[in-house]
Amino acid sequence: MIKFFRQIRKNLLEEGKTSKYFKYAIGEIILVVIGILIALQINNWNNESGNKRDEQRIVKNLNFEFKKNRVNLQEYIKHHKKILSCAKDIMNLIGEPKEILDKYNLDSLLAQTLDYRTYKPSQAVVLDLISSGKLNLISSDSLRAQLFEWSSKLEENQENYLTLDEIGQDLFLPYLSKNASMKNIDNYGLLQWNNKTKLKHDNYGMFQDIEFENVMDNQSWAILNYIKALEGLENAMDRIIEETNKTFK
Incomplete structure (x- = not known):
């Protein structure tokens, strides 16, 4: 094809048709430019089509990851609400006479108030999306905004958990270590001793102590604060889903 165009130009020059040669040359340049523009447009269409496929794949993976996380998170919320319920039961029993306290398994209630857990969702898709620089492939401004809010909610959740753990480690456990039988409590936890302490011990005095009430109040507040953070994560998940x-679609 190139040899064909060259032969036409050669013939025009040999015949002395200079003006026609220049017109032809200009026309040939225009055709080349048009060809380049068409090729660029086709390339853009291919890129857009590829980006759209990538977006659909990313969004589908995000949808799956957050739905899976939500199921797990709902179990965490349910678990910590049970912990809060046990803490409230303990608060209601503080100050009660021995005959009332003897009707309850106080060590079991105490063990459950210590069974709080940190929530760490699957982040594989989100982290890959950020590290690969493909966040801009998501065309929805709202979805991108929700993903940024998700990161903020995760930080807030971790801070609230650390507050709960700090109160548990610095206030609640030290008090129990001095005034309760940790063996009796751990009998209902991971250790499962299956027998109580052989030492003389009674929880009655602890349940008549204002310091215990104050410590238990702090623990209850921290548990509730953590539940609210978990529920905030759930709301963020729902919006992303x-x-x-x-x-x-």
């Missing part, structure tokens, strides 16, 4: 459902 809703947005990914829209985008994926």
Whole structure:
């Protein structure tokens, strides 16, 4: 094809048709430019099509990851609400006479108030999305905003857990270590001793102590504070799932 165009130009020059040669040359340049523009457009279409496929894959993976995380998170919320319920039962029993306290398994209640856990969701898709620089492939401004909010909620959740753990480690456990039988309590935890302490001990005095009430109040507040952070994460998850459902459709 190139030899064909060259032969035409050669013939025009040999015949002395200079003006026609220049017109032809200009036309040939225009055709080349048009060809380049068409090639660029086709390349852009291919890139856009590839980006769209990548976006659909990313959004689908986000949707799956957050739905899976939500199921796990709901179990965490349920678990910590049970802990809070036990803490409230203990608070209601403080100051009660011995005959009332003897009706309850106080060591079991205390063990459950210590069974708090940190929540760490799966972050594989989100972290890969950020590290690979593909966040801009998500066309939904709302979804991108929700992902940034998710990171903020995760930090808030971790801070609230650390507050709970600090109160547990610095206030609650030290008090129990001095005034309760940790063996009796751990009998209902991971250790499962299956027998109580052989030493003389009674929880009655602890349940008549204002310091215990104050420590238990702090522990209850920290548990509730952590539950609220977990519920905040759940709300953030729900919005992301809703947005990914829209985008994926």
